[in-house]
Amino acid sequence: xxxxxxxxxxxxxxxxxxxxxxxxxxxxxxxxxxxxxxxxxxxxxxxxxxxxxxxxxxxxxxxxxxxxxxxxxxxxxxxxxxxxxxxxxxxxxxxxxxxxxxxxxxxxxxxxxxxxxxxxxxxxxxxxxxxxxxxxxxxxxxxxxxxxxxxxxxxxxxxxxxxxxxxxxxxxxxxxxxxxxxxxxxxxxxxxxxxxxxxxxxxxxxxxxxxxxxxxxxxxxxxxxxxxxxxxxxxxxxxxxxxxxxxxxxxxxxxxxxxxxxxxxxxxxxxxxxxxxxxxxxxxxxxxxx
Amino acid sequence: xxxxxxxxxxxxxxxxxxxxxxxxxxxxxxxxxxxxxxxxxxxxxxxxxxxxxxxxxxxxxxxxxxxxxxxxxxxxxxxxxxxxxxxxxxxxxxxxxxxxxxxxxxxxxxxxxxxxxxxxxxxxxxxxxxxxxxxxxxxxxxxxxxxxxxxxxxxxxxxxxxxxxxxxxxxxxxxxxxxxxxxxxxxxxxxxxxxxxxxxxxxxxxxxxxxxxxxxxxxxxxxxxxxxxxxxxxxxxxxxxxxxxxxxxxxxxxxxxxxxxxxxxxxxxxxxxxxxxxxxxxxxxxxxxxxxxxxxxxxxxxxxxxx
Numbered sequence: 001x002x003x004x005x006x007x008x009x010x011x012x013x014x015x016x017x018x019x020x021x022x023x024x025x026x027x028x029x030x031x032x033x034x035x036x037x038x039x040x041x042x043x044x045x046x047x048x049x050x051x052x053x054x055x056x057x058x059x060x061x062x063x064x065x066x067x068x069x070x071x072x073x074x075x076x077x078x079x080x081x082x083x084x085x086x087x088x089x090x091x092x093x094x095x096x097x098x099x100x101x102x103x104x105x106x107x108x109x110x111x112x113x114x115x116x117x118x119x120x121x122x123x124x125x126x127x128x129x130x131x132x133x134x135x136x137x138x139x140x141x142x143x144x145x146x147x148x149x150x151x152x153x154x155x156x157x158x159x160x161x162x163x164x165x166x167x168x169x170x171x172x173x174x175x176x177x178x179x180x181x182x183x184x185x186x187x188x189x190x191x192x193x194x195x196x197x198x199x200x201x202x203x204x205x206x207x208x209x210x211x212x213x214x215x216x217x218x219x220x221x222x223x224x225x226x227x228x229x230x231x232x233x234x235x236x237x238x239x240x241x242x243x244x245x246x247x248x249x250x251x252x253x254x255x256x257x258x259x260x261x262x263x264x265x266x267x268x269x270x271x272x273x274x275x276x277x278x279x280x281x282x283x284x285x286x287x288x289x290x
Numbered sequence: 291x292x293x294x295x296x297x298x299x300x301x302x303x304x305x306x307x308x309x310x311x312x313x314x315x316x317x318x319x320x321x322x323x324x325x326x327x328x329x330x331x332x333x334x335x336x337x338x339x340x341x342x343x344x345x346x347x348x349x350x351x352x353x354x355x356x357x358x359x360x361x362x363x364x365x366x367x368x369x370x371x372x373x374x375x376x377x378x379x380x381x382x383x384x385x386x387x388x389x390x391x392x393x394x395x396x397x398x399x400x401x402x403x404x405x406x407x408x409x410x411x412x413x414x415x416x417x418x419x420x421x422x423x424x425x426x427x428x429x430x431x432x433x434x435x436x437x438x439x440x441x442x443x444x445x446x447x448x449x450x451x452x453x454x455x456x457x458x459x460x461x462x463x464x465x466x467x468x469x470x471x472x473x474x475x476x477x478x479x480x481x482x483x484x485x486x487x488x489x490x491x492x493x494x495x496x497x498x499x500x501x502x503x504x505x506x507x508x509x510x511x512x513x514x515x516x517x518x519x520x521x522x523x524x525x526x527x528x529x530x531x532x533x534x535x536x537x538x539x540x541x542x543x544x545x546x547x548x549x550x551x552x553x554x555x556x557x558x559x560x561x562x563x564x565x566x567x568x569x570x571x572x573x574x575x576x577x578x579x580x581x582x583x584x585x586x587x588x589x590x591x592x593x594x595x596x597x
Contacts, residue, residue: 033376083546093376094503095545097496098538105535221387221492224380232377263391266384273373273381 013246073194359472
């Protein structure tokens with residue numbers, strides 16, 4: 001039973017981690033929160049449903065859903081981040097939110113507010129390990145997201161692209177002077193982060209076989225908590241905090257008060273703010289100077 | 291024009307104006323608090339409880355709702371001592387979610403089913419309160435205290451060097467915001483006679499935030515923003531389904547082409563007190579250019595935009 005819950009927690013945690021990585025990457029390079037992230041998360045499964053309806057094979061449709069989400073991310077950057085005057089205190093915040101709301105309204109007007117069935121496209125056999133039953137989809141998602149996270153950590157740590165975005169996060173002007181093509185790298189970050197969001201959306205859609213225009217909302221706010229707990233801009237922290245929170249939430253639901261699992265996340269977040277504002281694995285944010 | 295005379299629309303505009311003003315004061319002070327739905331929930335449930343269980347009249351209950359809204363900002367204010375900017379926004383968001391979560395599990399207030407049966411408050415009272423709140427905030431905005439708040443929002447370090455008590459002023463701005471949100475919550479409860487935790491979600495904050503961005507960070511700006519954006523979907527009823535998208539597009543365009551909002555300067559008080567308001571306070575968005583809080587943010591985005 002405990003192992004079963006642990007697997008469920010890892011599953012939820014890997015979704016959180018994928019969303020959190022996207023959030024934290026964008027925050028790292030722009031120092032702005034991308035509130036459209038969770039809406040892009042929600043559009044990917046809808047795009048996949050449309051493609052499957054048009055007769056595209058499921059594998060391809062899902063791949064194209066992720067690509068579509070990534071392209072939406074690029075559009076988001078060009079429409080809602082790049083043209084905003086940088087002295088606008090709330091600019092990126094409200095602009096990305098507006099972009100996300102526009103996406104949501106489009107989905108609501110096409111599909112309505114009720115949940116839509118997501119076809120069980122992948123028929124993978126269930127795996128039984130002792131008394132733990134893992135559905136094929138669950139296992140597949142875990143493997144894919146685990147591999148992606150390891151790969152991403154490697155990319156951020158050891159490749160030229162990773163070094164570029166870390167340099168931009170530290171000081172974009174200096175990075176630009178030293179030959180980093182800043183706008184291109186930022187655009188790449190948006191493609192990457194939105195693609196990850198789309199993948200997370202597909203994972204959730206396959207798990208519950210039902211999607212809705214509001215499916216991203218709860219994940220969005222929780223992912224905010226995750227990137228703070230992991231330390232803003234810290235990819236490794238986002239992965240660990242995402243997995244940790246996913247497991248904690250499932251355990252909390254199973255063994256403590258079910259209705260209060262969200263309260264746990266918020267209290268954890270505020271606790272981190274008060275006691276360790278740089279995040280539990282983080283590199284540090286400044287507290288107030290006066 | 292018929293739309294302006296219909297009472298539900300008037301009530302909606304009045305409540306939205308109160309909420310926008312409640313977000314205005316902390317924002318002017320540079321305290322990015324998104325705790326508004328929490329304060330509103332406290333006001334709504336507080337005044338409902340007073341009228342339903344204690345048998346109070348609506349008037350005193352609303353006063354208490356405002357006071358409760360102000361009082362509940364205190365823990366939020368303590369957060370401002372530790373963190374600021376975007377971190378404060380997220381922390382206050384979390385704290386507000388906690389408050390709403392509490393009400394959705396608290397059996398005496400009906401938990402998720404909500405609470406109903408509150409005495410009805412007529413629309414003209416709502417409108418009267420909104421107008422009063424606008425006038426009071428305009429006066430406050432141009433008073434010595436208001437100037438201190440704007441100075442603080444512009445540059446807390448300089449404000450502190452000029453002898454302003456930074457934490458106290460931040461507490462005060464949060465309390466004013468909390469009182470207005472509590473009042474709006476009370477009005478909401480008594481006008482609709484039904485409240486449930488779902489009424490106090492994050493979406494309410496985002497709507498109000500958009501009103502503020504479109505209107506500009508001044509009392510008159512918030513009124514215009516709230517009124518115009520609330521009325522747009524009411525006037526063009528065929529667009530009702532697309533109203534949020536329309537908001538989104540308007541806000542996006544405003545953020546790009548008019549980052550300070552429609553009314554960055556406070557024209558209402560110039561009209562109220564022609565002699566004293568000749569020098570308008572600087573719009574906060576412009577002032578942020580030199581503000582310490584936004585420095586890292588700007589430095590970080592500069593390259594991304596220019597290079």
